[in-house]
Amino acid sequence: MKHTISLLVENKFGVLARIAGLFSARGYNIASLAVSETLDPDISYMTIVVEAKDVKILEQIKKQLNKLIDVITVTDFTKKEHVDRELVLAKVKYSAKNKSKLENVFKKYVGKIVQHKADVAIIEAVGDNGQIKSLLDELNKFGIQELIRTGKLAISN
Amino acid sequence: MKGSQILLESLKREGVEVIFGYPGGQVLPIFDSLYDSDIKFILTRHEQGAAHAADGYARATGKAGVCLATSGPGATNLVTGIANAYMDSIPMVAITGQVKSFLIGNDAFQEADVTGITRPITKHNYLVKDIKDLVRIIREAFYIASTGRPGPVLIDIPSDIQVMDAEFNWPQDIKMRTYNPTLFGHPGQIKKAAKLIAAAKKPIIYAGGGVITSGAHKELKILAEKINAPLTWTLMGIGAFASTHELALGMLGMHGTAYANHAIMESDLIIAVGARFDDRVTGRLDAFAPYAKIIHIDVDPSSISKNVNVHIPIVGDAKNILIELLKEIKNTPDTGDWLKTVEGWKKKYPLSYKDDGKLKPQFVIEQLYEATEGGAIITTEVGQNQMWAAQWYKYTAPRTFISSGGLGTMGFGLPAAIGVKVGCPERVVFDIAGDGSIQMNIQELMTCTANKINVKVAILNNGYLGMVRQWQELFYKRRYSQVGITSPDFVKLAESYGAVGICVTKKEEVRPALEKAINTNNTVLIDFRVEPEENVFPMVPAGQAINQFIGGLA
Numbered sequence: 001m002k003h004t005i006s007l008l009v010e011n012k013f014g015v016l017a018r019i020a021g022l023f024s025a026r027g028y029n030i031a032s033l034a035v036s037e038t039l040d041p042d043i044s045y046m047t048i049v050v051e052a053k054d055v056k057i058l059e060q061i062k063k064q065l066n067k068l069i070d071v072i073t074v075t076d077f078t079k080k081e082h083v084d085r086e087l088v089l090a091k092v093k094y095s096a097k098n099k100s101k102l103e104n105v106f107k108k109y110v111g112k113i114v115q116h117k118a119d120v121a122i123i124e125a126v127g128d129n130g131q132i133k134s135l136l137d138e139l140n141k142f143g144i145q146e147l148i149r150t151g152k153l154a155i156s157n
Numbered sequence: 158m159k160g161s162q163i164l165l166e167s168l169k170r171e172g173v174e175v176i177f178g179y180p181g182g183q184v185l186p187i188f189d190s191l192y193d194s195d196i197k198f199i200l201t202r203h204e205q206g207a208a209h210a211a212d213g214y215a216r217a218t219g220k221a222g223v224c225l226a227t228s229g230p231g232a233t234n235l236v237t238g239i240a241n242a243y244m245d246s247i248p249m250v251a252i253t254g255q256v257k258s259f260l261i262g263n264d265a266f267q268e269a270d271v272t273g274i275t276r277p278i279t280k281h282n283y284l285v286k287d288i289k290d291l292v293r294i295i296r297e298a299f300y301i302a303s304t305g306r307p308g309p310v311l312i313d314i315p316s317d318i319q320v321m322d323a324e325f326n327w328p329q330d331i332k333m334r335t336y337n338p339t340l341f342g343h344p345g346q347i348k349k350a351a352k353l354i355a356a357a358k359k360p361i362i363y364a365g366g367g368v369i370t371s372g373a374h375k376e377l378k379i380l381a382e383k384i385n386a387p388l389t390w391t392l393m394g395i396g397a398f399a400s401t402h403e404l405a406l407g408m409l410g411m412h413g414t415a416y417a418n419h420a421i422m423e424s425d426l427i428i429a430v431g432a433r434f435d436d437r438v439t440g441r442l443d444a445f446a447p448y449a450k451i452i453h454i455d456v457d458p459s460s461i462s463k464n465v466n467v468h469i470p471i472v473g474d475a476k477n478i479l480i481e482l483l484k485e486i487k488n489t490p491d492t493g494d495w496l497k498t499v500e501g502w503k504k505k506y507p508l509s510y511k512d513d514g515k516l517k518p519q520f521v522i523e524q525l526y527e528a529t530e531g532g533a534i535i536t537t538e539v540g541q542n543q544m545w546a547a548q549w550y551k552y553t554a555p556r557t558f559i560s561s562g563g564l565g566t567m568g569f570g571l572p573a574a575i576g577v578k579v580g581c582p583e584r585v586v587f588d589i590a591g592d593g594s595i596q597m598n599i600q601e602l603m604t605c606t607a608n609k610i611n612v613k614v615a616i617l618n619n620g621y622l623g624m625v626r627q628w629q630e631l632f633y634k635r636r637y638s639q640v641g642i643t644s645p646d647f648v649k650l651a652e653s654y655g656a657v658g659i660c661v662t663k664k665e666e667v668r669p670a671l672e673k674a675i676n677t678n679n680t681v682l683i684d685f686r687v688e689p690e691e692n693v694f695p696m697v698p699a700g701q702a703i704n705q706f707i708g709g710l711a
Contacts, residue, residue: 010335014284018276025277056462063459069281069301072335 002031003058004084004154007046007065008072011037015070019046022068028052028061032151043072047084047154077154084154087126088136089114093143094121102142109135120145160288160319161186164252165194167295170327173223175199175214175579177207181227182267183254186319199579199608202600204231206572208238209598212247213576216559217534219372221248221302222576228254229267232313233274237566239309240278244563245393246370248307250298251275257317258286271313280308288321293328300331305338306457307370338456342471342478350428350452350469351485357426359448359495360386363409366393366562367431367455367475369555374398376479377430383483385492387499389417391432392547395558400551406499407508410438411697412544415506418695418703420499421446429453431475434464435563436699444702454478508548510691516664518542518617518687522549525587525615528671533585534559534577538570538594541623544693546589568597574612575604585613585675592618592644599650605680606655613674614682616647619689627692631707647684656680 009015016035023030031049038045052058058078065074077084092102094116102121106112111125125135129152136144158166164187168176175197180188191198201207204226211222222242226235232253242249256265272284281301283294291314298310354360368377374397381388381404388398389406398405406417421427427449432438439445445465453460453467454475461470471478510519522545525533535550536559537543543560552558559577561569570588578586588595595616605612617623626640651658657679659670667685674681694708 013286014272014276017273021276060459060463063461067457067459069333069336 001053002049002051004047004049004077004082004152005062005065006075006077006154007048008038009044009046010070010072011042011044012070015044018068018070019065022064026060026064028057032149034151034153047152049152075156077156080156082154082156084128084152085126086129086132086152087124087150088132089148090123090139090144091146092121092123092139093145094119098142105135105138111135158323158325159186159190160291160314160321160323161190163288163291163323163325164295164314164319165190165196166325167292167327168196168223169194171295171299172220176223176225177201177210177214177576178225179204179207179227179231181231181254183228183256183316184225184231184319186316187225187252187254197579199575199604199610201572201575201604203598204234205238205568206575206598206601206604208235208249208251209241209566209569209572210576210579211249211251212238212242213536213559213573214580215242215247215249215576216573217556217577218580219556220580221250221299223250223252225252226254227267228256228271229269231267232271233269236274236278239275239311241561241564241566241569242309243278243280245366245561246306246308248302249309250302251309251311253311253313254319255284255313255315258315259317261315271311275311278309279311282311282313284313285315285318288318288323291318291323292326296328296331297333300333301336339458339472340474340477342454342473342481344481346469346471347478347481347485350471350482351487353426353450353452353469354384354428354486355488355490357490358492359424360384360426360428360490360492361420361424362386362388363421363427363429363432364388364390364394364397365430365432366391368394368397369431371431371456371475372555373430373476373479374555376476376483378402379483380428380479383486384489385496386428387420387496389413389421391435391438391562392560393562394432395547395560396552396555399553401553406503408547410435410703411440411699412548412693412695413703414508414548415695415706416499416502418697418706419502419506421449422702422704423498424449427451429455430479431455433460436464438703439464440697440701440703440705506695510694514664515688516662516667516686518545518619518685518691519549520664521615521617521667521685521687522546522589524667525589525671526550528668528675529585529587533557533587534581536560536570536574536577536586536588538588538590539565539567540591540594540625541619541627541691541693542589542591542594542617544624545617548693567594571595571598571612571614572601572604574614575601575610578610578612588612588614590614590616591623592616592620593622593642596644602651602654602656602680602682611678611680613680616682616684617687618644618647618684619687619691620644621689624693626690630690630692631696632698647682651680651682654680656682658682658684660684660686662686
């Protein structure tokens with residue numbers, strides 16, 4: 001099962017390696033990982049989606065992360081209200097014929113056609129898990145050639 | 158002050174009396190400053206020896222051990238020793254030279270990504286990138302290494318940083334926003350634990366290395382006597398409780414005593430203090446202690462409910478928690494019947510070996526106990542020698558059994574003995590070794606004689622890599638694959654290193670050889686030619702419940 005956790009960490013070289021190393025050394029899986037600086041440039045924020053087969057493993061992951069000297073706080077969003085978003089960029093098959101259909105799709109989502117050539121459009125979209133999933137289902141009807149995602153960002157409310 | 162001088166001045170202020178190490182190209186400035194320093198330096202013959210010596214020093218004295226090596230191969234040679242200290246939560250600060258800052262990443266001569274390599278085997282590590290950070294980093298390194306659940310910390314110092322000038326500003330306090338080990342147990346949890354103890358009928362105390370780290374052995378004894386509970390310990394917990402005490406059950410687990418294992422399996426309450434329910438202790442997890450509730454006292458929250466589910470976790474320093482727990486325990490359980498049952502197991506399944514006139518390794522260790530009147534500090538290698546040393550010497554004080562528990566590092570015992578002897582020069586220090594293990598760091602005999610570090614080595618020489626042979630005998634139909642091992646003439650070898658060598662082939666020669674070793678003011682190596690196919694019993698096969706023994710039961 002997937003769980004979203006966030007970390008505040010010291011913004012120092014090697015910190016990402018420590019965290020990634022902890023996951024690989026202990027056999028935990030990272031589904032997605034997003035990192036950036038916070039308002040305080042000495043601190044970075046990481047949103048990690050982890051796969052843990054039971055609560056015991058999730059607890060171990062949190063405890064082990066907490067043990068790392070460079071980790072300031074660990075927040076588990078499993079039972080905590082939060083807002084999460086993901087950004088998607090995709091190349092979708094495009095033609096003059098399906099232009100308006102494609103534009104119609106984006107009326108229901110936060111997203112747009114960023115640019116297009118004769119046969120391909122680059123689209124962007126932002127949403128939570130469910131929104132991104134249903135958008136991708138619709139875009140699949142047009143034909144997705146390439147898809148990249150930032151991984152989830154989560155913030156507590 | 159230059160970086161190298163800042164380093165040594167900082168070490169001095171941290172109370173470092175001795176460094177174990179080896180020089181090289183990227184630590185030349187440090188060794189130049191060492192020339193003027195009053196910190197003692199022990200030149201080992203291999204960097205691995207330096208790391209184990211620092212580890213042994215830390216285990217015997219409780220202070221952080223310090224080792225020093227050059228970049229690249231010097232640093233990689235420390236790796237086993239660092240991993241060893243990490244697994245057993247030993248405070249150690251390892252200092253390595255690194256290529257000049259601007260060469261890092263260029264595959265420079267003797268360059269290795271040492272912070273990268275040691276990341277998973279250190280509690281924390283640092284690459285010093287700015288001379289201004291050096292003092293703070295050293296201060297933090299000792300603080301992190303010695304507090305909470307201790308462990309090794311590595312500081313990698315590029316050689317250009319070692320020669321840079323900076324002001325020496327010693328920070329009095331250390332503040333780290335990200336590191337605050339929990340030292341005091343939660344009062345509510347302690348109250349609950351006291352209630353559970355009062356209600357128990359078959360309590361058992363299970364003590365680990367954390368008792369020794371925290372210095373909680375006195376409180377542990379008071380607790381055991383107050384609630385009249387039998388007490389068992391892990392390999393790392395040897396010495397936390399006097400094995401001569403009537404409540405003592407000896408070590409538990411794979412090569413534990415049968416009565417300790419029966420007692421923990423039948424108990425209704427386990428009070429775990431500074432122990433982590435390692436697989437060598439629990440055996441088959443789903444069959445472990447089926448009737449027991451568990452109180453788990455540990456300084457490391459990640460040890461709680463990692464392997465077994467715990468009913469009352471109490472995170473904090475063992476000594477602090479035991480002091481509070483003792484105050485809370487008002488009603489003590491009636492354990493009379495339970496102790497009778499345990500006594501029955503003790504009588505029915507004593508530790509034993511067949512005394513058939515041949516030279517048995519167990520006999521050698523019994524004799525060693527008598528000859529040293531139980532007063533020696535014992536280090537061990539890894540394998541059969543280690544288990545016999547754990548079973549047959551009676552330890553009565555903490556920090557007297559120095560052994561590689563978690564990592565199981567062959568070659569640990571001799572260099573560790575050097576560290577022990579340097580830390581406790583007035584004590585008799587014996588390395589109980591095997592003929593395989595001793596050859597892994599035999600070069601450290603030269604460190605002993607060159608520095609007049611008079612350690613004694615008792616090799617239980619059976620011509621085999623004995624523990625692996627035992628497994629091949631029991632589980633691989635005696636198909637002995639690469640376990641027969643030849644050795645040099647150990648007596649001549651000892652002599653060539655300037656030590657004294659003795660060869661013992663008969664029972665009656667054991668005691669005189671030991672007496673001679675103890676009374677000789679030199680490093681002494683005794684080659685005991687013991688029974689080749691003697692096994693360590695009792696034994697619980699890996700993956701079995703720990704009351705499912707094979708062998709050795711009378």
